[in-house]
Amino acid sequence: MHNMFMDQYTEQWNALDVIAERIRALGFPAPGTYKEFVRLSSIEEVEGVPCASEMLKHLVLAQEATARTARKLFDLVDAVNDQPTADVLTQRIDIHEKTAWMLRSMLS
Numbered sequence: 001m002h003n004m005f006m007d008q009y010t011e012q013w014n015a016l017d018v019i020a021e022r023i024r025a026l027g028f029p030a031p032g033t034y035k036e037f038v039r040l041s042s043i044e045e046v047e048g049v050p051c052a053s054e055m056l057k058h059l060v061l062a063q064e065a066t067a068r069t070a071r072k073l074f075d076l077v078d079a080v081n082d083q084p085t086a087d088v089l090t091q092r093i094d095i096h097e098k099t100a101w102m103l104r105s106m107l108s
Helices: 002-025 034-040 052-072 074-079 083-107
Strands: none
Touching (some): 002 083, 052 074, 052 083
């Protein structure tokens, strides 16, 4: 299980770079501080130290929320014919849906 979490951490860390580069390529400043990430996030921070099964539940919800957010952006991306952003969204949705599925299987 430790390797799976390390793989997720590494994948998401690398994804930050790809997403930030895309935001900058569109001419906007990418968020770069924890305060900005918290302000922009739709995922609630967890208080305290939950047990392992609660951690998994929180991770599933976060993965699903991230996939939903990416999916909601497709209409806008299609309207402006922004294929590079559509590609990033497709990759993110695929990764977050698969990760949510793997985490849900651990809860069964």
